[in-house]
Amino acid sequence: MNPIFKRTYSYLFLVPAAIIYFVIFILPTILSFFFSLTRWTLTEWEFIGLENFVTFFNEQSLSIGFKNTLIYAVVTSALKVVLGLLLGVLLTSKIRTKDYLRSVIFFPTLVSTIAVGIAFSMMMHPSQGIINTSLAAIGISGPDWLGDTRLALLSVALVDVWKGVGFATVIYIAGILSIPGEYYEALQIDGGNAWHKFWNIIVPLSRPATNSVIILAFIGGLRSFDLIWTMTKGGPGFTTDLIASIIYKQYQGGFYGLATAGNVILFLIVSALAFPLYTYLNRREVDL
């Protein structure tokens, strides 16, 4: 018999997964590279070279889209790292309500993003929303969270952090708990305080957790769509448009080839940013 079948576990085992992976992942990816070069109506296509890419780069809101996407990804991943780490430390320390707090922190992750978006856009209503009415009760006139062109993107980013920080915290909890106890003992012998424990042990040794959080949050931020769409639809005007929402609007307009070109661009950007980031972070990882 063929050597392939002689192994304990035949390669044939891979076939089902490979077929699924090929049909619903590899094939569409290859096809999308092709259709991005066409004018496409789903049934008919006409080859137009790089014209879609030219149009996409001329798209008036695109430069804003690039900038916003980057701001959004950086802000959300940075806040998730900082808050996730602090909450992770808090929730691995000896406090009474630890288990309860862990569930509370993780809970927003379980809620549907669309529901979160709708709920928050109601709470952020400038005159009737609960946030501004509570602020008004203590004498502060709150801003128009989603209407102010300078604030809208950050408001959405904050909601994203609120929703995603629980997940980051869980990764940090796992990371912090896997730090061997010897380090803490050594610190005690050397007479270090809580700050030393945090800065010299927990931060460097939970680096694998930090890396996972950064990578996940950053990629998630780059291709984020659902939250921004439910909260602002890229508005007011185009001020909170992300690359993904721009692409979506091209699909809505029926510009399938153009939208596919946008997806190819997004794919390239995500890989161009994520891969170097990944190698860079991994190089600086410390072995336990």
Place this chain on the structure above:
Amino acid sequence: MKKKGFKPLAMLLCTILLTGLLAACGGTASKGSPEGGAGAGKDATAGGKTEETAEEVTITLLVDNTQDSVNTANAYIEAFKKKSPNITVELETRPGGSEGDNIVKTRLATGDMTDVFFYNSGSLMQALTPEKNLLDLTNEPFQANVIDSFKPTVSYNGKVYGVPTSSTTAGGWFYNKKVYADLGLKVPKTWSELIANNEKIKAAGLTPVIGTFKDTWTSQLVVLADYYNVQAQVPTFAEDFTARKATNADTPAALRSFEKLQELNDKGFMNKDLLATTYDAGLKMLAEGKGAHYPMLSFATPAIVQNFPDQIDNIGFFAQPGDDVGKNGLTIWMPGAGYIYKESKRIEEAKQFLAFVASVEGTVTVSAVSKPTGPYLIKDAVVPDDVPALVKDMLPYFETDKTAPALEFVSPIKGPSLEQITVEVGSGIKSAKEGAAAYDKDVEKQAKQLGLEGW
């Protein structure tokens, strides 16, 4: 040996897994088109019967899922059933808006369309590749009932593909008559009169103009409803615009539409929280008299009737005024149309159904469940007397022939980003000139994607 026994087992498992996978694939494929599959099945059986007994045929109809559309469609179906008892029409619904556009396009593209479907006329219909997907209805006898002004909005290369399914709609300004009476104001005939009214309303502490930009589409009204004034000054604008000979930014009359919107923002006439205000909230403000004007399509009438029945008599309607008092007219929106899918297997029955829709009897049927928001486009059809006062406000414009269809019904081009651009102009992010230029770019993109000549 252990190993030997393992191999057949592995093969067996593989086979099971693979068959499972294939079966699953097969399942999805047939699931992908539940309506189409079921419909086709029924058609086949019905077709078999036709030869013997000539009875019981089922055709399918797709409409959008707003309450009004569903009511209208059901009224047609019921009345039609009484007239042609052997034909049953099965109703299917789809979402509205861009999502609905996508569904219609996808179903046409995958050969999964219903026999008859109701969809927009004008530029959206042009995007359906009519020659390939829709049945040519130019020479059907029932087209004689349809008023000629409607036909261009459902025509492609000189062939007519649809019939109107409801009444016309107008774009203009709703106003609260109580506020007008309290402040002693008169219905404005020019833009400057409107501005003067707004100043007085503002001084009285009310919101002169309701902005509901949370629902972005509502932000386009001031620009779109100004088209009567544009074409009054530049009669060839639609043609030139389609042929890329005229742009919004460089045609003063068209730019004026954007400037009007900017002026409303510059003078602080709109509510401060307009970016967070929804369409429904806007109607409420208007009905309760907190806002005096609301630029909107008259299709909002049924919603006001339903939600604020005691206030409906306080609401009036006027066309968006231009700068010249002699050229005051109304921009109208053509109703959606009924189309027949070209590959339908029940073309004869589908034609009978549309013939009913395009008859005076059909309009009577509809007006019973959905009050018209303007005249019907069927010859000899009348608007019933019990329509709200604001619909009656519209009738004089029609009687004196001072109406023009909105630009999207006379040109296949309508840029998809107009609503975002008008939000920007209406909230002061962009100036009118920048907005008009941005819209020209958006239009260029659409024309290129449609593959129009000369772009």
